[in-house]
Amino acid sequence: xxxxxxxxxxxxGVLFGGRSAERDVSIMSGTGVLAAxxxxxxxxxxxDPGQRSIAExxxxxxxxxxxxxxxxxxxxxxxxxxxxxxxxPYTGSGVxxxxxxxxxxxxxxxxLQKGLPTPRYTSITGSTDLAAVVAELGLPLxxxxxxxxxxxxITKVSAAGDLKAAYDIAAGFDDVVLAEEFVTxxxxxxxxxxxxxxxxxxxxxxxxxxxxxxxxxxxxxxDDVKYFCPAVLDExxxxxxxxxxxxxxxxxxCEGWGRVDFLLRASDNKxxxxxxxxxxxxxxHSLVPxxxxxxxxxxxxxxxxxxxxxxxxxxxxxxVAK
Numbered sequence: 001x002x003x004x005x006x007x008x009x010x011x012x013g014v015l016f017g018g019r020s021a022e023r024d025v026s027i028m029s030g031t032g033v034l035a036a037x038x039x040x041x042x043x044x045x046x047x048d049p050g051q052r053s054i055a056e057x058x059x060x061x062x063x064x065x066x067x068x069x070x071x072x073x074x075x076x077x078x079x080x081x082x083x084x085x086x087x088x089p090y091t092g093s094g095v096x097x098x099x100x101x102x103x104x105x106x107x108x109x110x111x112l113q114k115g116l117p118t119p120r121y122t123s124i125t126g127s128t129d130l131a132a133v134v135a136e137l138g139l140p141l142x143x144x145x146x147x148x149x150x151x152x153x154i155t156k157v158s159a160a161g162d163l164k165a166a167y168d169i170a171a172g173f174d175d176v177v178l179a180e181e182f183v184t185x186x187x188x189x190x191x192x193x194x195x196x197x198x199x200x201x202x203x204x205x206x207x208x209x210x211x212x213x214x215x216x217x218x219x220x221x222x223d224d225v226k227y228f229c230p231a232v233l234d235e236x237x238x239x240x241x242x243x244x245x246x247x248x249x250x251x252x253x254c255e256g257w258g259r260v261d262f263l264l265r266a267s268d269n270k271x272x273x274x275x276x277x278x279x280x281x282x283x284x285h286s287l288v289p290x291x292x293x294x295x296x297x298x299x300x301x302x303x304x305x306x307x308x309x310x311x312x313x314x315x316x317x318x319x320v321a322k
Contacts, residue, residue, distance in 0.1 A: 006041035009307060010063025013088075015079070017048035020071030021152050021173070029282040030068035036303040037066070049074065054082050064089040064310040066303070067279055072147060075279040076102040084312055091306050092256040093278045094313030101252050101278040104146040104178050111273055114251045116244060118273045119263070120181040124167055133179050134160045140182040145173035156182065185266040188231055190245035191280070191288040193305070195255035201242035202291035206231035227287070229294045237264070241271050248273050256309050259288055 014037065016030020017023055030046065037044040047057060049069065065083065067090055069075060077099035083090045093101065100106050111118050122133055124143070134141070143166035145153040153173045155166035163179075170177040187209070191202040206228040231238070245260040259280040263272045280288045282303070292302045 004304065004308065006043070009042055011061065012037060012042055012044040012307065013047045013057070013060060013062040013065040014044055014068055015047050015049055015065050015074070016068040017050045018069040018071070018074045019050045020069070020073055020075075021148060022070035023050060025281060025283065026068060026070045026074065028284070029070065029286070032284065032299070033066055033068045033282050033303050036300040037307065040300050040304050042304070042307070049079065054086075057082075057088075058086050062088055064091075064307065066091045066307050066310070068282055070279055070281065072102075075277075076147065080313075087312065089310040089312050091310045093252075093254045093258065097253045097255070098278045101254065101258075101276045102147055104144065104275050105176070107252065107276060110251055111248060114247070116248055116251065116273055117271065119183050122179050124177040124179050125175065126171070128167075130163045130167070131160065134163065137179060137181045142180045142182050143167060143170050144178050144180070145170040146176065146178045148173050183263040183265050183272050186264045188241065188262040188264060188271075189287050189291075190242060190260050190262065191257065191291040192245055192249045192254070192260060193257050195309075196250065199246050199249055199255075201245050202288070203230040203294040204233065204238055204241055205229040205287050205291055206233075207287075225285075227290060229290050237269055237271070244271060244273060248276060252276060252278075254278055255313075257288060257306050 014030050014034045016026045018026055034044055034046055047060065049057065065088055067074060067079065069079065073079060075098055077095040080090060080095045080098050084095065100110065105123055108118050108121055120137060122136060124133060139160065140156055140158040143155045143157055143163070153170045155169055157163050157166045167177055187207045189205050189207065192199055193202065194200050208226040210224045241262060248260050249258055254276065257280065259277040261274040263274055265272060280286065282289060289299045289302055
């Protein structure tokens with residue numbers, strides 16, 4: 001990236017930790033981002049919203065903040081709304097994009113309205129006829145809490161009798177649970193940088209986990225998962241996946257940076273959108289930095305590029321940037 005003057009970025013807060021079930025992952029992400037920004041001469045400071053108040057955040061008088069929070073109260077639009085009120089420019093997507101992207105059910109509704117491919121699904125509550133769910137979606141299927149990430153609360157259900165237990169696990173996080181058709185195939189992710197017409201896909205990453213189990217432990221705490229970047233795909237499939245990733249990102253009005261997850265169905269090589277991450281991981285195992293490296297963008301330069309895009313997302317004519 002082009003040379004920059006770190007002083008122009010002002011006093012920067014790196015927000016990480018928080019109160020979600022992904023707190024530990026956020027601490028790993030934020031620690032890495034903080035060190036990267038400091039190495040580039042940025043006046044960066046740690047701030048943990050899980051331990052300090054919004055009043056303390058305002059008192060710090062940050063010129064901009066880098067959001068390295070994951071999950072509720074950091075990735076769901078609530079913090080973004082507070083930052084808009086405080087007038088502090090921030091990285092990543094705005095209030096609405098974060099709120100919708102955090103809800104896998106509403107994300108699917110928008111993607112389907114846009115004609116984008118995503119696995120068939122239904123919503124489950126405590127009063128849902130579970131036999132009807134199995135009849136509709138078939139087996140196996142995936143049950144997940146729609147507002148969690150990092151595979152928290154997810155269960156693969158292969159027998160009808162196991163669906164109630166899977167629902168109970170997911171219902172520990174959300175009142176309404178997502179049941180989704182299981183797609184057999186390869187797993188990929190596509191990082192996206194930018195906004196609107198300037199949004200661009202980074203090289204595709206294929207994820208090969210032991211036994212196909214890309215769970216919380218394998219994501220962050222082992223070296224057993226294999227990653228291939230750029231993924232080995234034919235040109236047409238790779239191009240289609242990159243196009244869909246950018247369309248899916250734009251459909252939710254995401255900006256700054258994000259990550260779109262896919263399954264590529266084995267039977268016909270058709271890609272299916274699974275979810276979007278509006279505040280992706282930035283740990284040593286994370287996929288956005290991996291994709292950036294494949295383009296020759298270092299972790300440190302990636303952090304600076306994302307930070308440089310920090311802004312408020314107010315109505316046209318009222319936008320404030322520092």
